[in-house]
Amino acid sequence: MKTTEVNESLIGKRCECISFGSRVTGRIISIEEDDYCVRVNIRLDTPQRWGADLYTEECNWARKCDEFGSFRYLRILPEPKEPNYQTVGGLKPFSIDEIRCIHHLAIQAGAIFGRSVSRKNHSRPLIHTTHTLSR
Numbered sequence: 425m426k427t428t429e430v431n432e433s434l435i436g437k438r439c440e441c442i443s444f445g446s447r448v449t450g451r452i453i454s455i456e457e458d459d460y461c462v463r464v465n466i467r468l469d470t471p472q473r474w475g476a477d478l479y480t481e482e483c484n485w486a487r488k489c490d491e492f493g494s495f496r497y498l499r500i501l502p503e504p505k506e507p508n509y510q511t512v513g514g515l516k517p518f519s520i521d522e523i524r525c526i527h528h529l530a531i532q533a534g535a536i537f538g539r540s541v542s543r544k545n546h547s548r549p550l551i552h553t554t555h556t557l558s559r
Contacts, residue, residue, distance in 0.1 A: 425498045427462045427486050430455055434464070438501040442494060443472050443482045449501065450482065461487050464498065 432455065440449050450466040457463075463485040472479045486495030518526070 425495055425500070426491060427488050427495065430457070430462050430464065434500070438503060439466060440499045440501055441466055441482060441484050442497040443468065443479070444474050446472075448472060448482070453481070460489070461485050461493070462495065464495070 434452050435455060437452050438449065439452055440447055442448075448468050448470065450468040452464055453467045454465045455462070456465070463483055466482045466484065468480055468482055472482075484494045484498045486493035
């Protein structure tokens with residue numbers, strides 16, 4: 425981001441910046457500008473530990489004359505959107521014959537109740553199968 429792009433409409437927006445060498449996310453809480461530089465104060469989503477200190481806010485800045493500073497790593501993020509869906513759940517009762525069929529298929533596949541049936545090789549990955557039963 426450049427110093428010329430900073431204005432008061434950025435306050436409250438989500439952003440990503442560098443804090444103590446790692447990329448972190450937060451929300452812009454204030455902007456300070458003087459004759460020589462621009463500073464953006466950010467409240468971090470997760471506090472950052474540096475030694476025995478715990479920081480909840482970060483200040484990114486840049487000089488106006490040559491854009492030098494941590495401001496070049498500041499990036500505005502899009503606001504998260506609420507999902508627009510409804511979850512519908514239901515249970516389908518299985519008959520005893522269907523349960524026996526599923527159990528038989530699981531044994532044939534080499535996995536039953538999340539454990540490998542093979543006694544020789546215990547590090548073998550589990551094989552999960554899906555079987556659709558029709559009536």
